[in-house]
Amino acid sequence: MELFDLTGQVAIITGSSRGIGRAIAERLAEHGARVVISSRKLEACAEVADGLNARYGAGTALAVPANISNKKDLEALVATTHTEFGRISILVCNAASNPYYGPMSGITDEAFRKVLENNVIANHWLVQLVAPEMCAARDGAIMLISSIGGLLGSATIGAYCLSKAADMQLARNLAVEFGPHNVRVNCIAPGIIRTGFSRALWEDPAVEERVRGQCPLRRLGEPDDVAGIAVMLASRAGHYVTGQTLVVDGGDTIT
Numbered sequence: 001m002e003l004f005d006l007t008g009q010v011a012i013i014t015g016s017s018r019g020i021g022r023a024i025a026e027r028l029a030e031h032g033a034r035v036v037i038s039s040r041k042l043e044a045c046a047e048v049a050d051g052l053n054a055r056y057g058a059g060t061a062l063a064v065p066a067n068i069s070n071k072k073d074l075e076a077l078v079a080t081t082h083t084e085f086g087r088i089s090i091l092v093c094n095a096a097s098n099p100y101y102g103p104m105s106g107i108t109d110e111a112f113r114k115v116l117e118n119n120v121i122a123n124h125w126l127v128q129l130v131a132p133e134m135c136a137a138r139d140g141a142i143m144l145i146s147s148i149g150g151l152l153g154s155a156t157i158g159a160y161c162l163s164k165a166a167d168m169q170l171a172r173n174l175a176v177e178f179g180p181h182n183v184r185v186n187c188i189a190p191g192i193i194r195t196g197f198s199r200a201l202w203e204d205p206a207v208e209e210r211v212r213g214q215c216p217l218r219r220l221g222e223p224d225d226v227a228g229i230a231v232m233l234a235s236r237a238g239h240y241v242t243g244q245t246l247v248v249d250g251g252d253t254i255t
Contacts, residue, residue: 004232016037023223024145028227035060035061062085096160099111148190148252168187169188214255233246
């Protein structure tokens with residue numbers, strides 16, 4: 001357990017009121033970290049934070065709503081974390097959006113810009129806000145939640161896939177920049193995980209059966225499958241891993 005001990009660490013996880021982000025926050029807290037639950041709606045964040053405080057003790061979790069497309073919201077998120085919890089040592093950029101389904105030849109400028117702003121630029125903003133203190137402390141773990149879409153072509157979610165590929169390159173660039181300060185930056189690229197975000201791929205039993213049949217492990221992923229990787233990267237177990245994209249897809253991309 002010592003390899004995975006996060007006692008004394010402080011983590012911000014965006015998009016953590018549900019799905020993958022919530023699972024990551026819950027597992028980081030279970031391993032000793034204090035966690036900041038953040039998404040757009042305070043009520044949803046507070047529900048998760050209250051549950052973690054009841055389970056692991058008061059002061060374990062803090063609810064701070066923020067819209068990732070608003071830089072001032074992200075600045076307030078970081079400032080509030082500093083005030084309540086102190087130095088930030090873990091950042092998980094999980095929140096993302098995909099407002100368009102269809103060929104890239106038909107996407108509007110507004111939708112394309114929203115995908116890039118929410119899935120890439122917002123991550124860059126947050127890293128800019130927390131990296132200086134991590135570098136000064138010579139310790140920190142940054143994770144960008146990407147997708148196997150960033151490794152594949154798509155005729156229907158091309159803009160989303162493009163943004164997730166950009167996150168992989170962002171992680172590589174930042175890993176080179178911050179490595180000399182012992183700050184690790186990595187991507188996690190989930191496959192099809194059973195969350196609301198991918199509901200169309202599993203709520204229909206026939207579609208789910210087809211998806212499972214194409215996966216070597218013959219099942220869809222669960223949020224905890226991603227959360228375990230995040231715990232590893234945040235802890236001493238992952239201290240020599242940086243600039244990587246860890247694929248968590250049950251083997252989908254090897255077939």
